[in-house]
Amino acid sequence: MMNQSSAGDIPREKLFSKKTALKIGDMILKAKRIAIISHRSPDGDTSGSGMALREMLSGYEKYIENVCVDPMPISFMYMPGIQSYKTDFSPKDFDLIITVDAAAKHQTGMNETKPELFSGSIPLVNIDHHISNEMFGTVNLVEATACSTTAVLWKFFEVLSWKVTPDAATCLLNGLMTDTGSLQHSNSTPESFRIAAKMLAAGADLASIRKNVFQTTPVSTLKLWGEILNRVDIDDEGVVVATVRQSDFEKTGADPKDISGAIDYLNMVPEAKYSLLLTERLGKVKGSLRTQRDEVNVSDIAGNFGGGGHVKAAGFTVPGRLQVERRFKIIPEEKKSEGVAQKI
Ligand SMILES: [Mn+2]
Structure with a gap:
């Protein structure tokens, strides 16, 4: 989801924290089975975040499951690994849960079907960029000034010194470009451009994003x-x-x-x-x-x-419904000759 909030009265816990990033890195390294949840009605940011995390963790000996209650839109199917998304999962089979780009519990679409997700029984990491974030995680990495959750993830990987692979960079740029309307919306800050440039330098495939996401219409x-x-x-x-x-x-x-x-x-x-x-x-x-x-x-x-x-x-x-209404107005013909004569 797009974040249109501007920097201003943003509480400290909703700004990027290196300490929190390091803590989450530690939690991820210790976990063996990780479920990454994207919000319902998935957009390019939540799917890009989920796929980037999956790709970045693929080098570790961990079982990763990407979950979203709704199917992925066709335009994002070009992202490597996206076919692995599941619409359901069993939280008790995992020792770490990560939500990406969800500002509220209900946006996962699982708050009613899986209340145990939010009970604290399994550690829950909440990574997001919405000022409205409910901070529902055991640990929350929320940056309300960031243009996308993938921009928060980019900084997260930087803090951990994890080298972002070209495939992960593509997924991250996918989120940044879709949430900023190709860096044209008002949430596009100098930092958005800087991070986008770093993603490109890491090998992000902008041509694929353009072709699959922006220049494709049935x-x-x-x-x-x-x-x-x-x-x-x-x-x-x-x-x-x-x-x-x-x-x-x-x-x-x-x-x-x-x-x-x-x-x-x-x-x-x-x-x-x-x-x-x-x-x-x-x-x-x-x-x-x-x-x-x-x-x-x-x-x-x-x-x-x-x-x-x-x-x-x-x-x-x-x-309700729409009903056609036709309106006509009669414009009386002006006595032009008089008017012209007066003006002369
Ligand atoms: Mn977003």
């Missing part, structure tokens, strides 16, 4: 975007609005997650105050809001509809 998605873009309009107040109907998914064969790219196009109109994409599906209407303006807070707008989010990216969901 025809069904392109068709869905076509429907959305065809309906784009900007109103008198500078709000760019587009809609997706339930029937659009059926017509194009696209998946609801495929609309996430379309909102980025809506947000490209230079004169727009903000953009709004309304998606109708399964009896609910979801609104996604984006803005490029500093004076606009879309989180407040989403709040009016019971939603929330970040200042520049937010959303809401209301039960």
Whole structure:
């Protein structure tokens, strides 16, 4: 998940700690069976973190299991070793658990099915970069100013002097590039660029990331975007609005997650105050809001509809459906001849 928090009033326990990193390194070296948990609805950061840890520990005599309750998206399947992800596991078979990029217990999707994970009976290491992190681990390595969990892991490996392999570097860069929108989002700090450069120098395969993650779109998605873009309009107040109907998914064969790219196009109109994409599906209407303006807070707008989010990216969901409304306004014809005569 992306972290849009900026440095400021961040508590000390949510800044990178070398001492904690060394302690976790020690725990990992002593453990024989380690389960690495990625959060549900996996993104490029949680999967990249899981795969980088797996690769870095492959040289040790340990049994490693990568777990995620949801399947990995196809775009990340290029990462070495990712086929090994399991959707379920038995915590009692492990002597160390590591969660990556999960800010809260429930994000593992296992808080109800496996409460023993969080009971303290098995040591739990929580590695993350969200300011909201609940610090649910036995040991927590949380850096709220980091752009991605993989950036935290990069520093972790540095502290331990573990030489990052090219394959691990690719997985780490995968997380950094996806969480920063290719180093374009506001969470991209000078340190993000420095760490990305180090990952590249360690042999990260940026070409594979570009090809598999950023420049890959199925025809069904392109068709869905076509429907959305065809309906784009900007109103008198500078709000760019587009809609997706339930029937659009059926017509194009696209998946609801495929609309996430379309909102980025809506947000490209230079004169727009903000953009709004309304998606109708399964009896609910979801609104996604984006803005490029500093004076606009879309989180407040989403709040009016019971939603929330970040200042520049937010959303809401209301039960209901979309209905087309047509509005016409009569513009009286001006008596041009008179006006012109007066001006002269
Ligand atoms: Mn993340």
